[in-house]
Amino acid sequence: MSTLAKPLAGLMLALCCTTALACGHCVEDKIAAVYDHASVMQALDRKHHIAFFAIDGRLTLVDGASRGLETLAESAVGVDKGSARASAESAALAVAFDPKRTSFAAVQKTLERKFAGKKLTLQPLRIMDKPAQMKAVELR
């Protein structure tokens, strides 16, 4: 039984990961929905990083829903004011932060706490720390 446990757990994990993005939208599509070139370049000029997340949970698709998510994200400590971009339709979020003041893990943790209040969870997708470079996120 124990010999099967690890492969089975691996399979379950793989299935879970697939399910999270099984809506037909690629990671890059979600990023594209919240990619604001001017905002990205402004953050990178200041040596700040941009983190992209998928949002999971029931999102209300009404006017102003995306703006509400952005306000929520910007209330998180460490997130640059005015940097949040959210798409309720594509269920995605982008925020910029100063890596000298905080870490990606800390930003993620704070955002997850904020979004949990709305019964939403976040899945990190990519981090940008240089123009035209999107790095995979090391999961905590």
Next chain:
Amino acid sequence: MKITLLIRSCMMTVAVLLLVACNREAPQTDPYDQSKMDLSPTPATLSDKRHQGAFAEGDALSMGTELKPLDPAPIKTIRLDTTHKIIEIAPGVKFSAWTFGDQVPGPTIRARVGDKIKFSMSNRSDEPVPGVQLTAAPMMHSMDFHAAMVSPQDKYRSIAPGQTIEFEFTLNYPGIFMYHCGTPMILEHIASGMYGALVVEPRDGYPTKVDREYVIIQSEFYAKPDPSGRKVDAAPLYVLDSDRLRASQPTHIVFNGAHNGMVKHPLPAKPGERVRLHVLNVGPSKTSSFHVVGTIFDRVWIEGNPDNQFRGMQTVLLGSSNSAVVEFVIPEEGSYIMVDHHFANASQGAIGLISTTAEAQEKDIEHHNIPASATPTEPDAAQGKLDFESKCLACHSVGGGNKVGPDIAGVTKRRSDAWLARWLKEPEKMLETDADAKAMLKEYNNLPMPNQNLSDKEIGRYIKYFHWIDAQPAGTAKYAEAH
């Protein structure tokens, strides 16, 4: 006698053997045998090394309407970079577009079954455009080839400005396949100009020989004047109208990116010549009832595949991203009208000509630089001119002679303003009651003018424009080179 019998029996034996051979079924080879298809392409690669120089490169590319002959190389190296630029989709309508290869539609790729496409694309939407600095903000883009059998998550991923994606695939089926940007919102990316055609010939070529080959791509534009009032060369900048886009209410429906483009620049063909049109409707939301007035399609290959053949068709119905090869003979001297026979679409610009009197273009038509005709300075008349060019030029000329409807030059001298206003407002009612309207209908082959649902204000603008035309020195307001 014995010799004769021997010869007869030998002949009988040979005949029987031949019959047996004929009855035996020849071994069939399935051209679509998936076990022989290349379905294991290598993974895409992504880098932050952007291309420099030309936005489109490759020997297999045709940049305009005329389709170049097949490049025999089995590997086609293609580069199509994405750009943002201002294009002129109709006279005076300068539209903020997003492109593949810096043109709309993107260049046509020609290849054949079994060829490998080695594709690369840099997202150069952040590069400054010479001259006009009014393009849309840089954004992520991607490439979706309908001709490829690959993982979308690997090959069709969106890339950021400055990034380059490279991937390859083998062409397994013949056809005319759409390519387009697949980045959300896909509707906006296609409606902004990010599409083109990949023509895949059968492995052994087409079964017929033709004298001319053209690519016709039908698409819609949803344009509105920039809400912030920006201008290009003193003309209003037009941007994507998202409300109209979502409601499927285009402002322009065009062939090859230009409203009435092939009316002004007809495609040449000679009497007796056989013409092959590769027709693709990219939509994004309307169907096309493609028809050529004066001909019957001898052959129609649905989706561009000769295995899907019809004979003797008048019209071919194409949904969004559907295609067809249509072949026909030019019977005699004349201008043969390509049209979307859904005439509401045709009246928005989906019209073009194949003409026996047209001269071949020395180079591909650069429809983004349509020469402007003289323009009124009075704002209402100027708007009337834009409206006329958008809605009426398909059927009427200005000083170029009668077309589907009468020449507009001199109309204010032939009709009163009140008559014109009533005619523009309710042509169907005028045709029931007005003798002049009835006579005109008869003169123009019983083709009634459609009711364009114009407001009184719009009608007033048209009439002001008509008066402006008739106040110009003869010939200076001419607008219909096609006839």
